[in-house]
Ligand SMILES: Nc1nc2c(ncn2[C@@H]2O[C@H](COP(=O)(O)OP(=O)(O)OP(=O)(O)O)[C@@H](O)[C@H]2O)c(=O)[nH]1
């Protein structure tokens with residue numbers, strides 16, 4: 404992991420004018436961004452969301468998951484508070500990449516759940532690495548967060564980097580008939596809290 408800060412600029416959105424901060428991992432050429440709003444470097448807990456890239460859900464309106472809805476809800480919550488940070492990490496498919504996620508979807512169409520599909524492809528259930536948060540939090544001077552997630556691994560990811568998670572806020576939105584099994588597997592096999 405060799406993550407470094409590249410540049411920041413303004414990013415107007417339907418919910419407000421955020422700042423976008425770009426980071427690059429030169430080890431794997433992955434580019435990540437953090438969207439921030441307000442003064443987050445004042446050492447008060449920051450309303451935060453760590454969002455893992457999901458091209459299908461975030462940009463293509465897929466109903467197989469809840470990602471697009473969670474992304475919108477997180478940005479809305481940050482805008483309502485007027486202060487916060489959304490870490491958009493390029494960990495597509497829980498770290499296996501887009502093509503492998505499509506392979507996994509194909510196996511799910513034939514009956515596998517999300518964990519079984521990953522395993523049939525030779526991957527672990529969740530291959531995400533959160534260590535890049537260290538550089539991002541140091542750069543943005545974030546040392547305490549109120550974290551919007553249902554995933555206890557993300558809470559641990561921050562505490563492992565020395566960032567205090569003062570509160571976990573559930574982020575439950577976007578349920579529909581197409582993602583019922585996916586959400587059930589998250590709570591049954593992956594430890595998500597619903
Ligand atoms: N391998 C695989 N990845 C998936 C699948 N469906 C969604 N994803 C990816 O899962 C990631 C989102 O993670 P989730 O496990 O849904 O949720 P989370 O981020 O752990 O937890 P929350 O913070 O509560 O949303 C994104 O990178 C998606 O691309 C799937 O069926 N298989």
Ligand SMILES: [Zn+2]
Nearest residue numbers: 457460468470
């Ligand atoms: Zn998704």
